[in-house]
Amino acid sequence: MIGRSIRRVEDRRFLTGRATYVGDVHLPGMLYAAFLRSPVPHGRITLLDTAAASRFQGVVAVLTAADIASRVRPIPLIRRPPTAHEALPAPPVLADGIVRYQGEPIALVVATSPALALDAVEAIQLEFETLPAVGSLNEARGATSPLVHPSLETNIAFSRRLQQGDVEAAFAKAAVRVRQEMRNNRVVPNPLEPRGMVAAYDPARQTLTCWLSTQRPHHTRWFLAEILGLPEQDIRVIMPDVGGAFGAKEPMYPDEVAVAYASMVLGAPVKWIETRSEHFLATTHGRDQLADLEIAADRDGRILGLRGEVWLNLGAYLYPNTSGVVLARTLPLLNGCYAIPAVDVTGYGVFTNTVPTGPYRGAGRPEGIYFIERLIDMVATKLEMDPVEIRRRNFVPRGAFPFTTVTGLTYDSGDYHVMLDRALELADYEGLRAAQREAREQGRLLGIGIAAYVELGGATPSTAAAMEGSSPLWESATMTADPSGGVTVRVGTAGHGQGHETAFAQIAASVLELPIESFRVEFGDTATAPFGFGTFGTRSMTIGGSAVYIAGQRLLDRAKRIAAILLECTPEDVDYCQGTFTVRGSPMRRVGFQDVCAAAYYSAAVHQQGESPGLTVQVTYDPPNYTYAAGVHLAVVEIDPSTGEVHLRRYIAVDDCGRAINPMIVEGQVHGGVAQGIGQALFEHAAYTPQAYFTSPSLLDYALPRASALPTIETALYEFPSPSNPLGVKGIGEGGAIAAPPTISNAVLDALRPFGVVHLDMPHTAEQLCQAIACMQTGREGGTGE
Known part of the structure; x- marks a missing residue:
């Protein structure tokens, strides 16, 4: 069953409109909330008058910071970076006196209908004393820049440094040095379903039930208990169907x-x-990082060292359990797929008066891979070397796995060379280069881009958590066989579109050798699901799937003990195949899986032999190491020199996800990730003015890729099993979003090579490229873009 392309069992309810999202939850006596949000990026509230709103017919309550101050605790900061400022402020539930970003919640109106709540919000009188605001990393780093949090006396919240090897010696002996400032552009995650919540407090039982579009139900329950002062056992969080996250x-x-x-x-x-x-x-x-990096290489293109700084825009607050993690992923991934001997890089988390940032598909890994892959291409250009060849010379060697990088990661398994060769074969690389030469003779701008990536997944093993100063993120699973032989699998992860109901069922079906229809997979309800840390960081199959796999083995072991009682033999003499237990050497002595399950509940003989009633096992799994999926992607673009428009002609993705549970789901994940990466590379940009006003606050101003902008994505899959978990899986959910931005960017810059353009920041819009071409054609200074 593992390794088969089975159609997703959950898709029927999605495709027929029968899924239940937060918006579909309706309860008797339901009230509706709407928020008054700050229209300015930084200001002192001088007037907040809710009287008119409170008089609206149908308005039940209007809440401000003053109304909740005595009952609601500050949001706790967890996973605090080790070097973080001691007095980091927590984000307030409602702004109290000062607003620090456009969109910060100030007041909450509750009414009998959504329309009434929105109308009442408009009636709240709000006045500000405008305060100086800072809208970009460049401004926030300045010694005289406005302070987002004056009590800190700086906008730098924390720093991290990675230093290993003799960087000074590496640069001293380098034949080539390339230094470049690069920006990984800010983007807005846009799942089909925005966030939402239904909260129902029962005064009689003093319990709170919340339906929430979330990735982490159990974590959310803990947060609510801490902030609202309720016992955790009195809070239930239910994650219904989630339309992306x-x-x-x-x-x-x-x-x-x-x-x-x-x-x-x-x-x-x-x-x-x-x-x-x-x-x-x-x-x-998501994203919004600025890097000033320098790379050193010898005359043969072998990388000797890397140094510089990376700056992460945190927005106005360090969000409790997420944004500090992003930089911790970017810095070590600057190593990429390469055997780099020396590194000295410092990262900084910086406050600005902008919407707080957090994880977005890849969470720090796309940024690190983008920076190193752009630098690798620049070194190749400077040495007049093919970008394929420079990668070959610097890849982690075949047979060197497990490989410990200079940045402190231990890559578990893989073969980057074979994936590069496969991508070149699928593309007919030599033929593409010949076509490019012909196109250039005709004045056409054809570009070929290559990028290699490695992805840290399986967050977070206890061993790594101890070194990072964070909490271990193990996972759990329970498996219950009912008396009729059906099996329910409950997991602590929280799937929201990835196909977990199918993949977890495939894992269990493979272990128990039963039809996939025999299994039901449940998650997302803290009242029934075992404790888990949720779905993020390419961890559901690597950790959650491993827990399911082990649970299946243990349930089968217990079933064998029960079968041995029924068959009057020892458990060691019981064989099992496709739902039937037999006695080794006497195959006619047999009992079916369903009969064993019934006996587990109803057989006095079984219970008298010391077997506890029922057939349930629970497993927790804590991996020994991260997993490291990898791949090589290749893109072909053509730029219209008269308009600057980029036409994406081909896209090839060769990936190693370890063992593939369901190759069809894997391919779908690659397609989705690549589409989002193309969006970042060519279309998406969350723009702010220097005064921190958001200039792209809707889909009228913020471009997303249409299906017509995407080519057919050609895929190839390699399976180099990971030794870090019993399934050998590495994960694939974020690989496309990691690889696509540098692949597309390298292709665009390759197309512009005749003009001498060295670097342009994403997104590569028609306007940007038209200006770059015009600039170089007229002989003006240029080539480095914002």
């Missing part, structure tokens, strides 16, 4: 806390569904 539904948001508190105060269910416009201003943004 991409990391943006991982944090605990202030507005979600406010909705839960409103339900407690009113003793009634309260519903809030984020609008798309709110989403742009209220949900974390």
